[in-house]
Amino acid sequence: MALKNINPTTTKAWQELTTHYEEAKDFTINELFNVDSERKSKLSITDEDLHLDFSKNIISEETLKLLLNLANEVELKDAIQKYFSGAIINVTEERAVLHTALRSNSEEPILVDGKDIKPKIQTSLRKIRAFSNKVISGKWKGYTGKSITDIVNIGIGGSDLGPDMIVEGLQYYKNKLNTHFVSNVDGDHVSEVLKKINPETTLFVIVSKTFTTQETISNANTIKDWFLRSASIFDVAKHFVAVSTNLEAVHNFGIDKNNVFPMWNWVGGRFSLWSSVGLSISLAVGFNNFKDLLDGAEKIDKHFQNADFSENIPVILALISIWYNNFFNAETEAILPYTQYLSKLPAYLQQAIMESNGKSIDRNGDKVNYQTGTIVWGSTGTNMQHAFMQLVHQGTKLIPADFIGFHSALHGLEDHHKKLMANFNAQMEALAFGKTKEEVHLELKTAGLSEKINQLLPYKVFEGNKPSNAITFDKLTPGSLGKLIAIYEHKIFTQGILWNIFSYDQFGVELGKELAKKMLKEM
Ligand code: G6Q
Numbered sequence: 001m002a003l004k005n006i007n008p009t010t011t012k013a014w015q016e017l018t019t020h021y022e023e024a025k026d027f028t029i030n031e032l033f034n035v036d037s038e039r040k041s042k043l044s045i046t047d048e049d050l051h052l053d054f055s056k057n058i059i060s061e062e063t064l065k066l067l068l069n070l071a072n073e074v075e076l077k078d079a080i081q082k083y084f085s086g087a088i089i090n091v092t093e094e095r096a097v098l099h100t101a102l103r104s105n106s107e108e109p110i111l112v113d114g115k116d117i118k119p120k121i122q123t124s125l126r127k128i129r130a131f132s133n134k135v136i137s138g139k140w141k142g143y144t145g146k147s148i149t150d151i152v153n154i155g156i157g158g159s160d161l162g163p164d165m166i167v168e169g170l171q172y173y174k175n176k177l178n179t180h181f182v183s184n185v186d187g188d189h190v191s192e193v194l195k196k197i198n199p200e201t202t203l204f205v206i207v208s209k210t211f212t213t214q215e216t217i218s219n220a221n222t223i224k225d226w227f228l229r230s231a232s233i234f235d236v237a238k239h240f241v242a243v244s245t246n247l248e249a250v251h252n253f254g255i256d257k258n259n260v261f262p263m264w265n266w267v268g269g270r271f272s273l274w275s276s277v278g279l280s281i282s283l284a285v286g287f288n289n290f291k292d293l294l295d296g297a298e299k300i301d302k303h304f305q306n307a308d309f310s311e312n313i314p315v316i317l318a319l320i321s322i323w324y325n326n327f328f329n330a331e332t333e334a335i336l337p338y339t340q341y342l343s344k345l346p347a348y349l350q351q352a353i354m355e356s357n358g359k360s361i362d363r364n365g366d367k368v369n370y371q372t373g374t375i376v377w378g379s380t381g382t383n384m385q386h387a388f389m390q391l392v393h394q395g396t397k398l399i400p401a402d403f404i405g406f407h408s409a410l411h412g413l414e415d416h417h418k419k420l421m422a423n424f425n426a427q428m429e430a431l432a433f434g435k436t437k438e439e440v441h442l443e444l445k446t447a448g449l450s451e452k453i454n455q456l457l458p459y460k461v462f463e464g465n466k467p468s469n470a471i472t473f474d475k476l477t478p479g480s481l482g483k484l485i486a487i488y489e490h491k492i493f494t495q496g497i498l499w500n501i502f503s504y505d506q507f508g509v510e511l512g513k514e515l516a517k518k519m520l521k522e523m
Helices: 012-024 030-034 061-073 076-085 101-102 120-139 161-169 188-197 214-228 233-239 248-253 276-285 286-306 314-325 343-355 389-394 413-435 437-448 452-462 478-498 506-523
Strands: 043-048 052-053 150-154 178-182 201-207 240-244 260-262 331-339 375-378 401-406 468-473
Touching: 012 076, 012 214, 012 314, 030 413, 030 478, 043 214, 043 260, 052 240, 052 314, 061 201, 061 478, 076 286, 076 506, 101 120, 120 260, 120 276, 150 276, 150 401, 161 178, 161 276, 161 343, 178 188, 178 276, 178 314, 178 343, 188 214, 201 214, 201 233, 201 276, 201 468, 214 240, 214 389, 233 240, 240 248, 240 276, 240 375, 248 468, 286 314, 286 375, 314 478, 343 478, 389 413, 401 413, 413 468, 437 452, 468 478
Parallel strands: 150 178, 150 201, 201 240, 240 260, 331 375, 331 401, 401 468
Antiparallel strands: 043 052, 052 468
């Protein structure tokens, strides 16, 4: 059941890609379009409300064929089957990786240590639903008999970034509860949140798989002390709930055992928003929306498992990214959502992608001799067009970009949305096709700047040939957001398989933590 252990550079496809690159590096996206009038439709995939247009990449049909061969040679299909069925693919931590089970509606059992985990997942979903309904409806009362108005999620990393990003992303669907997030051990973070809330009407959700994380426990203790200034220890049960695997530590903190929501070792922190870690999401937007988020992700799970690789959105995105990372030596990728709602998506994906694939030891225990995890960064359009996009358009680096857009706006304001989407398309067009010397020449001449042409011309030329993917949905809904996140989760998985690394541990974050503890003692 173990994952295959294949150094990708030893495959036939990799060698062929290396040879092919010598020719492909001189391809231009412009020329690729000129020679094939159907390129756009050929290099597009539609799946219900989701559309991927990957035609504006420096790839030919031959490139694609070789990349798909690479996926087959490293036996990606076999790896996907192991991923979904609960094989111990997180080998270094001896765990299965089953965030996909959290959103599966199928009754097919999935065994972990010989036991079906599906019933536990269903029980936990029922608990999230019942609890969310009670709090949202106002039936859950605080220690002075008042209903809850504010939720504070206390967690960090995987226990913070996902819920925070989704709550922000689904703001349009939010109910009247105010949701706050405290993560940083910097006391100013928690202090600013405490300024905004009333202990009588606030519910604290402590999210920590281990319940030992320094930041989370420090923040939780500070909040509990603050709470006990106006309430008594017997009131804690009405205001504190926990999401954790460490029942003993939760109990010692003073949380009622009925107020503990489960987490499991087979769900990694950065993939846990689909579990009880998403409790704040369910509280903020209601359980039905939370469930729609899960159902959207499940649709992509099925697509990823069943679609032919040539039509498989996560696989195609992963392969294209490998093409630039390993052959063009691109170092970074930009993630550019054209919706203000997804302003936290880049930070969320930075953890998911960089913590997962920022590895340099292969599945054989050897140091890799090729590049692995990409650096990802980004921001929302159109704001970033007035900021860092200069470097993407005219800098010296190749930065493949994912543009994420939605055909309709949530609040209407059609005029705004048309402008937004015109910019969305214009950026990709400008990146891909640029502006030639001839065009600049004519433009300057028409503007009556003939005598400045020689001086200005080189600065105004856009070389173009900057690759992008357009990922579009009809509308930003819980379901489409679930799909979007699942696409990136499976892209991460696919790249980890191709790079022959273990994507689901994170030993790289340990050393700093250990040293900080040591230094704290010394202080
Ligand atoms: C994610 C990481 C990490 C983790 C946090 C919080 O995959 O493991 O970001 O989520 O360190 O951990 P706890 O939930 O245990 O507090």
